[in-house]
Amino acid sequence: MGEPTEKQKRFLDYIENFSDTYGYSPSVREIAGGLGLSSTASVKKMLDRLEERGFIRRGGSGTARGIELLRGRSFPVLGRIQAGVPVTAEENIEGYISLKDKAHRDCFFLKVEGESMKDKGILDGDFALIRPVPVVNSGKIGVFRLNGEVTLKTFRKGPEGVFLLPANEDFEPIPVGEYDEFETVGSLVMVVRLVEGSYDPEP
Structure with missing residues (x-):
């Protein structure tokens, strides 16, 4: 082709x-x-x-x-995000990953760094497909910006407060306080692991 x-x-x-x-x-x-x-x-x-x-x-x-x-849809891959820069800013695009499933319109990939979500099967170097949404339900995995840092965690909201939970016992839950700058970036749709090669530089 x-x-x-x-x-x-x-x-x-x-x-x-x-x-x-x-x-x-x-x-x-x-x-x-x-x-x-x-x-x-x-x-x-x-x-x-x-x-x-x-x-x-x-x-x-x-x-x-x-x-x-007969082609799939290409989704942008966003690399490390600097504090204060919108996660979907064009200058942050490193490349593109194509999927045959074209249903996930307006989604984007973030490259996972670290092992904080390994018990959920999300490993360092994986690519998380994210759907931009303003709110993630308690118990669901999403991407959040907390005080300028972007992180992939499970969102939990209850009587004890709001926490971003890792899936690795070596990491502590992250509390979200009243005076923290907190924003939901999007919800996790799927995780892609590239066994061979890398993503494409252009869509």
Whole structure:
């Protein structure tokens, strides 16, 4: 399959975004309009080329409706986050990891550092897929910013207060006090371990 050209990527991105928004794939005319093209013939030629290269599959008689994208979605990998910098800031992106499952829209990866969550099967060097949310339920794992530091822990809120809990007996629970600067970054969706190779520098 290889990598798509920039022009092919524009087509693929438009088809993906349209399908995510409306729940069905765009027509040839909709693709032309969405990309500012005057000729539907050029759209048909591009769809033929995308199908030949294995990026899409079309049903019926080769029409645009029923386009199935055969690529996954690329999620940004964020490295070490400096205090005070938004965790999703573009300048923090180190690369991308592609997943066949395209359902996790707006998610991003954080690289796990340390062994504080090892008893939950989350190891140093793993990549945690995070969904941005304002609140994580008690007992769930999420990413939090506490006094400028970003950490992956289990959130617990009860009569005794709010704590960020590790999953390793060598680490102590972290209390969240009334005067601490505390923010929920997102909830943990899944953990990916790259056995071979690394992530891609570009999506």
